[in-house]
Amino acid sequence: MLAHNPSSQHVDAFDGRLAIVSHSHPSISKGGAEISAFTLYKGLLDLGIDAVFIAACSEDDRGRLSLGSSREHAVFYDTRIYDHFYQLGSAFTTSALRELFIKLKIDVVNFHHYLNFGIDAISKASIRLGLPTFFTIHEFLSLCHHHGQMITRPTRLLCHKATPEACHTCFPEYSRQQFAIRQGLVSRTFQEVSGFISPSRFLAEIYIKAGLPAKKFAIIENGLAHRPSSPMPPRQRHGDGAWVYGFFGQINPFKGVDTLLKAADVLVKNPSAKDRVRIRIHGNVIGQSEDFMQAFDKAIRTNNVVEYAGPYNNANVSSLMSECDYVVVPSTWWENSPVVIQEAFAVGRPIICTGIGGMAEKIVNGVSGLHFRLNDSADLARVILEGSNNNLYENLLAGVPDTLDQRDMAKRYLAFITTSIKRRVPNGIAISTI
Template identity: 50%
Template structure:
């Protein structure tokens, strides 16, 4: 792992290379989602290794007053959230005009999109049509494939969807015709199907998209890097209690309800309740009154369960270092959650649902433990295993290194076809 502040070799022939724009659907000062954090880390990493890069984020006009740039290399396009088509993902032409104007004015020759949301597919087409422009798309979730918030979960039964089809999607959304879902897919593929290349942080997500229609020969898998990876701050364990932390948005897909179910099971065993601590960090969003009421009642009923509230991403390393484990009970496939890399960087093994990108990134019994989807009793089994000093030592020893933003940027440069003066680690490419 190369520290973010290390002296690194610059890409050869850098002066002849085009200026790069990393474009995302938001800015980290407005939204702390994994896609925005990863895109911003890439932007910073590119600049660290000598690539002339800018960052462009989409910003709702209503939140413009909260937008905060770090320097002159950051820009925004502004959109009206009420004038966006969420089915075909079309935005007003003014959004496209703003983006094209920034790219032309700033002399950008390569654009790496990290989302199309808020920008609209028309913006992707327009940028792709700019003379001499090279375009790449980094995929962070399934929104292009799945209309249900990109979660690949059935709308009514809330079970995992293995693959999309016009018939299955129309069953989830009976207000739309099957022909509309066929048109939606065609529109998506027409908008970015002939990009110069695609990047996915996980093999799982890459395979889903190549099965759906993207060209496997143009797909690369590059792990998310951390903007400022640091050495674990964890000292020797001095007590017999075990702290399990949840970090992220507390929304219907992140599985906090499974954690609350596990808390009820822990409470039934007084000895266990005396040794376990469950700590929840994050914003409480997207939940109805039924969940909110239960959440508040659980906090009052279980002294070992605490809600630490929202957190600044700059403090995540310290907060995770206070936990013995990080728990990710997500009820959707996930891709490559940044929280996994953050946990590994803090020296905390991960206990996660054993599906999708989570299972890929956290080898069971090596860097963490898996449990069955939505199964609180199986989560408790994993927590019991984790609360054993011998098991904890094995799992901590199995933590993989995390890569820095600069190293991620170097791997992106190879995906762009740019060779560096020093040899790069081999890039995993889709077969």
């Protein structure tokens, strides 16, 4: 049975030094996993817990790294010595991480990723020291070689289960035997982990179907470091003023901006919609093809429904979202618990999302937002128009749920970790969760 948002009654019972380990530092990269890890670390400090933050950093980024205090540490790695298929790092990196655990007298470890360290670092650097070791799952990289997205290649269809046969179909350059070995490396490592944390039930259930024991899982939502003290009031629209639909995030092949742009093309051709709707896109353009960039630039120039607001600082996201009526999450992969959902809910904004995976779990259709069909720009345009209704909007505003801050998140982690450690058997494997 999955533990969902375990209670915080065990916070005072935790006694020891806890290391939060991330595959990158927020001063280098601001992806969801590293932001979540750093938010947890800050929440632990707020609670008076003896916590440290350890990040992997490439030698090339050494000059960009900015550690905030003596509690933050980096393990440097050489990007040339990393196997992205088997997810194996260098012996030097593993040894450096192990020695840091010893030097800092770490008692408990929570990995938020093994990327850049190598999956073998979980066992060699932590578990073999006898340290209770917990792993927070943020995506499907340990199951899926396609960027951990669980979508097929090259057709980009949703994948429901990663098997050596299915993975070989996507990557014929690797044999079924190689994929079986890859899965075996992951399985043997995860068997030794004391407990798993997932921000969504959907993600946890995928891993449980892949063979991980449900009794080792807890569902704990990501917290926010910059949560407003209360939801912001609805945006004021004057008369027949346009409804504003905001996109926030990296503009990459998996986030669905191409679907959003095609929906804008549908809307601009609708006489009743083109003056009622504005789509505002915030974010960095990353990893897009030349064809996409040409289409993106053309849409911004010629479609008066769309505007590009450029990159943004996460510290300003609440203010930017408050200037929108809805936040749109049109991702083309399953997603887990993207931070943009919590950010939107924190300012009191309903969400329009692809009705799959972690998005469909977090956003209840007709209650806290609206769903549209995967990759269906016409359906997205329909839902955007449907959302431009005052009565519906007021109902959705009332359905927006509360969010966690960094302290709430840390309390739930401590409750799960403390209870799991108490229920460990002599060989160090957790046998149940709360």
